[in-house]
Amino acid sequence: xxxxxxxxxxxxxxxxxxxxxxxxxxxxxxxxxxxxxxxxxxxxxxxxxxxxxxxxxxxxxxxxxxxxxxxxxxxxxxxxxxxxxxxxxxxxxxxxxxxxxxxxxxxxxxxxxxxxxxxxxxxxxxxxxxxxxxxxxxxxxxxxxxxxx
Amino acid sequence: xxxxxxxxxxxxxxxxxxxxxxxxxxxxxxxxxxxxxxxxxxxxxxxxxxxxxxxxxxxxxxxxxxxxxxxxxxxxxxxxxxxxxxxxxxxxxxxxxxxxxxxxxxxxxxxxxxxxxxxxxxxxxxxxxxxxxxxxxxxxxxxxxxxxxxxxxxxxxxxxxxxxxxxxxxxxxxxxxxxxxxxxxxxxxxxxxxxxxxxxxxxxxxxxxxxxxxxxxxxxxxxxxxxxxxxxxxxxxxxxxxxxxxxxxxxxxxxxxxxxxxxxxxxxxxxxxxxxxxxxxxxxxxxxxxxxxxxxxxxxxxxxxxxxxxxxxxxxxxxxxxxxxxxxxxxxxxxxxxxxxxxxxxxxxxxxxxxxxxxxxxxxxxxxxxxxxxxxxxxxxxxxxxxxxxxxxxxxxxxxxxxxxxxxxxxxxxxxxxxxxxxxxxxxxxxxxxxxxxxxxxxxxxxxxxxxxxxxxxxxxxxxxxxxxxxxxxxxxxxxxxxxxxxxxxxxxxxxxxxx
Numbered sequence: 001x002x003x004x005x006x007x008x009x010x011x012x013x014x015x016x017x018x019x020x021x022x023x024x025x026x027x028x029x030x031x032x033x034x035x036x037x038x039x040x041x042x043x044x045x046x047x048x049x050x051x052x053x054x055x056x057x058x059x060x061x062x063x064x065x066x067x068x069x070x071x072x073x074x075x076x077x078x079x080x081x082x083x084x085x086x087x088x089x090x091x092x093x094x095x096x097x098x099x100x101x102x103x104x105x106x107x108x109x110x111x112x113x114x115x116x117x118x119x120x121x122x123x124x125x126x127x128x129x130x131x132x133x134x135x136x137x138x139x140x141x142x143x144x145x146x147x148x149x
Numbered sequence: 150x151x152x153x154x155x156x157x158x159x160x161x162x163x164x165x166x167x168x169x170x171x172x173x174x175x176x177x178x179x180x181x182x183x184x185x186x187x188x189x190x191x192x193x194x195x196x197x198x199x200x201x202x203x204x205x206x207x208x209x210x211x212x213x214x215x216x217x218x219x220x221x222x223x224x225x226x227x228x229x230x231x232x233x234x235x236x237x238x239x240x241x242x243x244x245x246x247x248x249x250x251x252x253x254x255x256x257x258x259x260x261x262x263x264x265x266x267x268x269x270x271x272x273x274x275x276x277x278x279x280x281x282x283x284x285x286x287x288x289x290x291x292x293x294x295x296x297x298x299x300x301x302x303x304x305x306x307x308x309x310x311x312x313x314x315x316x317x318x319x320x321x322x323x324x325x326x327x328x329x330x331x332x333x334x335x336x337x338x339x340x341x342x343x344x345x346x347x348x349x350x351x352x353x354x355x356x357x358x359x360x361x362x363x364x365x366x367x368x369x370x371x372x373x374x375x376x377x378x379x380x381x382x383x384x385x386x387x388x389x390x391x392x393x394x395x396x397x398x399x400x401x402x403x404x405x406x407x408x409x410x411x412x413x414x415x416x417x418x419x420x421x422x423x424x425x426x427x428x429x430x431x432x433x434x435x436x437x438x439x440x441x442x443x444x445x446x447x448x449x450x451x452x453x454x455x456x457x458x459x460x461x462x463x464x465x466x467x468x469x470x471x472x473x474x475x476x477x478x479x480x481x482x483x484x485x486x487x488x489x490x491x492x493x494x495x496x497x498x499x500x501x502x503x504x505x506x507x508x509x510x511x512x513x514x515x516x517x518x519x520x521x522x523x524x525x526x527x528x529x530x531x532x533x534x535x536x537x538x539x540x541x542x543x544x545x546x547x548x549x550x551x552x553x554x555x556x557x558x559x560x561x562x563x564x565x566x567x568x569x570x571x572x573x574x575x576x577x578x579x580x581x582x583x584x585x586x587x588x589x590x591x592x593x594x595x596x597x598x599x600x601x602x603x604x605x606x607x608x609x610x611x612x613x614x615x616x617x618x619x620x621x622x623x624x625x626x627x628x629x630x631x632x633x634x635x636x637x638x639x640x641x642x643x644x645x646x647x648x649x
Binding site: 094 | 166170172173213
């Protein structure tokens with residue numbers, strides 16, 4: 001797609017904004033519409049746009065195969081670890097309010113619990129975003145590679 | 150105290166966590182996959198055992214995920230039957246994992262080995278989740294996790310046909326999954342809840358609505374596909390034959406059993422016996438299908454030349470037994486079904502492991518090729534013979550125990566005409582296993598084959614023989630000490646049917 005200067009220029013301008021929007025959607029997930037899945041899909045789409053405009057070789061320079069492979073499982077791993085962190089704090093699995101134990105001594109005020117629940121969901125949204133984006137990228141590369149063969 | 154409370158979630162999380170860690174650590178240390186799998190499955194087995202004991206002591210355990218109380222949150226329930234099935238699944242997972250090492254070295258490419266173990270653990274995660282969950286949507290999610298892992302495992306078979314077998318299963322498994330999801334959706338539409346206990350409370354008032362009946366029909370067909378009940382069994386023989394030996398042993402011993410367990414849960418725990426017998430005559434339909442499965446599975450098994458395929462068809466017959474007991478739906482027959490989940494896991498696990506060991510040593514999968522194997526691999530073949538006797542249902546083996554309860558159950562329900570089904574099938578089982586046993590012990594090796602085999606005795610490595618032999622030993626142990634599994638199973642059956 002070497003001759004498509006317009007596509008390349010437009011993608012170059014748009015991609016940072018798409019990614020910023022993806023981060024906004026992820027960050028917004030605990031209070032409004034949005035969340036890890038949607039944000040992850042948008043982020044993955046930005047990379048896919050890059051690969052479409054600049055080709056597989058340049059695309060793999062941005063996200064190496066190893067990177068996307070590792071990110072695939074890192075997201076799930078962190079998800080499980082956040083769940084286990086709640087167990088360590090004395091709550092049930094994924095009971096975010098129990099995370100309050102880590103930053104407010106023995107007593108958990110309503111405020112601390114609220115904050116803990118907030119942070120817990122944030123963490124979950126972020127790691128879901130990582131996994132979804134990485135899986136989108138992996139699937140796209142796999143499909144595109146078979147097209148090449 | 151805290152850690153005891155959290156066991157219900159840990160039996161699902163530990164295999165999941167190890168499944169994620171295995172490929173990452175496998176990138177650094179090549180051989181780590183097997184060690185991690187063995188440690189993880191052993192831990193899960195111990196946890197499942199301790200959960201079962203605490204249920205035997207103090208009754209059912211309920212765990213609310215994320216601290217959200219049921220019926221709003223997802224609930225995990227450990228009661229007699231789910232505790233029992235979890236112990237069976239994790240025991241088999243552990244024993245097959247120990248056995249797996251050499252077989253995987255031979256059949257799976259070295260760079261794929263850690264992914265193989267990851268899929269194995271993911272499969273275990275799904276099975277444990279399907280067993281423990283008390284939430285309908287969560288059930289669907291775990292069904293999908295199990296299925297996706299098993300497609301990958303089957304596709305790792307060394308022949309190209311493995312891909313076709315896996316793809317066929319993928320299509321049918323997806324249809325089954327979709328049917329289950331539609332069922333879940335309809336029930337949610339009718340009642341507004343996904344919690345099984347809550348559904349049980351709300352459903353009776355809605356038994357006569359088309360929506361609930363349709364939901365039940367979707368569940369029955371979807372689950373019948375998953376557990377390979379007779380007319381829905383087409384995916385199974387190829388999948389079991391083409392999969393790597395380890396996968397055949399593990400999947401044959403556990404996957405369809407957990408499917409049968411889910412069928413019991415939905416028929417008796419979400420719906421009630423009254424619904425199954427009076428509102429929709431589903432028990433009579435299942436009775437007809439399972440009787441067909443028992444006879445047809447055995448008849449087709451007789452004509453097979455490939456031993457893995459023969460065992461696969463025999464599995465179809467054995468699944469028939471489990472559904473047979475469920476369809477009779479009195480507590481003796483259901484006890485038989487639940488015990489048979491355990492017994493068949495032991496027998497089939499052992500038989501498939503033996504076949505895997507033979508393939509490892511000689512590469513032979515044909516029954517005709519087993520001639521004189523009794524001298525070459527005496528220990529392995531002894532395990533096979535015990536497994537075969539147990540499949541036939543000889544007294545003092547586990548096979549006898551489950552058939553005994555199924556026949557008693559049929560008689561108690563005044564369905565004496567079902568007794569010949571079990572007896573004829575035992576006879577047919579004897580026919581197809583005898584063929585194998587005969588060629589193992591009573592045929593001498595042809596001159597041509599003895600060239601391939603230099604030493605007269607050529608036993609498989611101990612790490613493969615011992616697990617296979619252990620399961621064969623259990624076949625006799627629990628055939629004699631039958632009261633151990635039977636007492637748990639009969640309490641479980643009574644609770645399922647609401648007799649107690």
